[in-house]
Amino acid sequence: xxxxxxxxxxxxxxxxxxxxxxxxxxxxxxxxxxxxxxxxxxxxxxxxxxxxxxxxxxxxxxxxxxxxxxxxxxxxxxxxxxxxxxxxxxxxx
Numbered sequence: 001x002x003x004x005x006x007x008x009x010x011x012x013x014x015x016x017x018x019x020x021x022x023x024x025x026x027x028x029x030x031x032x033x034x035x036x037x038x039x040x041x042x043x044x045x046x047x048x049x050x051x052x053x054x055x056x057x058x059x060x061x062x063x064x065x066x067x068x069x070x071x072x073x074x075x076x077x078x079x080x081x082x083x084x085x086x087x088x089x090x091x092x093x
């Protein structure tokens with residue numbers, strides 16, 4: 001990074017709602033088909049699917065909770081392209 005004079009910042013994710021509310025907010029994304037799972041997804045997909053089927057009464061929901069943070073890290077492709085054009089993400093690439 002110093003050699004290219006390109007740096008990134010790490011920003012902590014904020015838990016703005018209860019875990020169950022964050023996870024429930026994923027339902028419209030799955031319903032609309034905007035969550036894509038690779039066809040060759042491995043064991044993590046089976047574990048995630050198990051958590052989805054058991055929610056909210058399951059023992060584990062950590063994968064679902066981590067996926068729920070997508071709202072804070074996802075950028076639409078149109079916005080991303082514009083930001084790369086202005087080098088806001090990539091510095092001096």
